Amino acid sequence: MLYLVLFLFTIMIVTAIAIMFIKDISGAIIVTSIISLVASVLFLIMAAPDVAITEASIGSALTLVVFMLAVFKTQRGKK
């Protein structure tokens, strides 16, 4: 169980660092939702299923939709 938790933590840290190096904004937003998904699994391991369901639905679905809307409604900067 300890190794599983450490593995999940490693995924979260690697994804968080990877977001900085992704050039495409929509790709970066999709990768952001992976963090929430892994966090919800961690909440489940820590015996908090209520928080896990909320984190999975809001963190990985709603945040993604709202960020996507914001990206597509605003103008992209010129290079």
Next chain:
Amino acid sequence: MRKFFTFVLLSGFAFYVISFVGNSTTNNCASKGISVGTEILKNFANQTGSANAVTSVVVSYRGLDTLGEVTVLFLSAIALSLLLSAGSNKNKSFLRRSFILEKGISLMLPFITLVGIYVISHGHLSPGGGFPGGVIIATGLFTAIASGLIKINKSIFSVIEGLAGLTFVGLGIMGLTNEPSSFLYNFMPKGIFGNMISAGIIPLVYAVVGVKVASELTTLALNSFTYGEEK
């Protein structure tokens, strides 16, 4: 004047921090075993009739906070749709019809909605509740609206949302008319512990919260997508 207000705010915050630090070393309630958590875990089954301790705290013991949360979500949805619907008209048609998205969501939408309804209706028995269930339903509707599968008039959702909010407040006020009167008092019969129909007003409040959250977020999507779709 502005500096004075900043000074007052900062000194108040410093006072709070200092008192907190001083108390935590000498008078720690949790270490003595006097905490709200143990008391609630001992009594929640008799007092609320809900099988889920988290739900009994969210809806029953801290029902007013849930009303505040719903209000915060309402205000932020309004602000967001205001921001998203304002601006220049240059990139109107960002939505493109996608065959895979349209066929996929027409297959998945009933199941997503079913999961959402399950999570809402079993909120007092198993993990879940109004907020996550409403978000799950809204996610399915988001995708259906974005793919162009369903076209709904957004005023319907505004009416549903308003009615749900009024029902929440109405349930709270009905608790005031009861004999041990308090706002959001659980005045209905508790039923058998662990049954589908039990725990008094808790399932009703969660159903209302779920409908309100789902319709709120769908209105947000409708506001921004219809703007993007028209040419």
